[in-house]
Amino acid sequence: MHELGIVFYIIRDVKKAAQENGVEHVSAVVMNIGEVSTIIPEYLTDCWRWAADKEEMLKGCELKIEPIPAVTHCDGCGKDYPTVAHGKKCPHCGSEQTWLLRGNEVEIKEIVVPQNK
Amino acid sequence: MENVKIIEIKKSVFEDNDRAADALRGELKKKGVFLLNLMSSPGSGKTTTLIQTINRLKDKIRIAVMEADIDSDVDAIKIKEATGVESIQLHTGGMCHLDAEMTEQGLSNLQFTMHNSQCPDLVILENVGNLVCPAEFDTGAVKNAMILSVPEGHDKPLKYPLMFSICDVVVINKMDVLPYFDFDMEKCKEYIHMRNPKATVIPICARTGEGVDVFANWLLKEVENWKE
Numbered sequence: 001m002h003e004l005g006i007v008f009y010i011i012r013d014v015k016k017a018a019q020e021n022g023v024e025h026v027s028a029v030v031m032n033i034g035e036v037s038t039i040i041p042e043y044l045t046d047c048w049r050w051a052a053d054k055e056e057m058l059k060g061c062e063l064k065i066e067p068i069p070a071v072t073h074c075d076g077c078g079k080d081y082p083t084v085a086h087g088k089k090c091p092h093c094g095s096e097q098t099w100l101l102r103g104n105e106v107e108i109k110e111i112v113v114p115q116n117k
Numbered sequence: 118m119e120n121v122k123i124i125e126i127k128k129s130v131f132e133d134n135d136r137a138a139d140a141l142r143g144e145l146k147k148k149g150v151f152l153l154n155l156m157s158s159p160g161s162g163k164t165t166t167l168i169q170t171i172n173r174l175k176d177k178i179r180i181a182v183m184e185a186d187i188d189s190d191v192d193a194i195k196i197k198e199a200t201g202v203e204s205i206q207l208h209t210g211g212m213c214h215l216d217a218e219m220t221e222q223g224l225s226n227l228q229f230t231m232h233n234s235q236c237p238d239l240v241i242l243e244n245v246g247n248l249v250c251p252a253e254f255d256t257g258a259v260k261n262a263m264i265l266s267v268p269e270g271h272d273k274p275l276k277y278p279l280m281f282s283i284c285d286v287v288v289i290n291k292m293d294v295l296p297y298f299d300f301d302m303e304k305c306k307e308y309i310h311m312r313n314p315k316a317t318v319i320p321i322c323a324r325t326g327e328g329v330d331v332f333a334n335w336l337l338k339e340v341e342n343w344k345e
Contacts, residue, residue: 002213002214002247002249002250002253004212004213005212005213005214005250005254006130006253008212009130009131009133009134010130012133013126013128013130013133014126017124017126021124023124027121038249038253038279088311096311105129106129106130106131107127107128107129107130108126108127108128108130109125109126109127110123110124110125110126110127111123111124111126112121112122112123112124113121113122113123113124114120114121115120115121115122
């Protein structure tokens, strides 16, 4: 359900970008999805299939997901570590003065457009 | 193989909404209208808390309420009957959250905002009962509040980190049933502050009214600050 709401946003942005570029049909949309973005990739692609096929411009268009691993930075010791394995607490020094460096992305990276010769 | 062209977009899905939300906040600032986005799970007591809070504030400031639900208008009617303030129902059409655009549309349907001199001081948006999606979409509200009820458990901040990290105030409701649940208040506060060190935590019981004054005073102060 949450993924479907996101899909509606993706469709809106993709249609806008396609129109700006004079594109009539999009064959693939590539997403960057962060590991801790709370998006479940399979749900996103399922919702995408259902919703995209209702749009003339996006019929059969594939949603490709490029995951971005989550990395947290520790202000205590200055090191980075994988977020999912260790959470808020730095595995190097035990500090909790840490913040997410990346892994929260829900981003449209690019669209793929078929070319007629 | 088919020739393809790749068009780079590099754009967050939330970007347009974030921009619309900032614009809406700017507009509200000009008009001196404070918008509170109230979120929680279904059944945490949002509507009862609102009724209690509004009845404590309605003689001091002008208040309007927007109830967002997937369907039905029971909440909007309940608020209107119990408080007498203007209360409208927004339907999200199946969506699990409200975004800035829907919020703006809702505001334009309030009788109050049509006449500038009669702008409400406070508009409360009761978001769809859900701890995931509403946290991702900025509604344009000045402050975010959430209600966590005792039966839901003290570990919710661990399970729904984003919701707790964006909330300025967390109201712990249904304090009257505390003896019957394994709800650890100290742990709960610790978990909330792990996600958001600045969050204000206010324990209440909406049914008996206990603690509601504290929340009402917090809200009144925020409304006054916004008007400065």
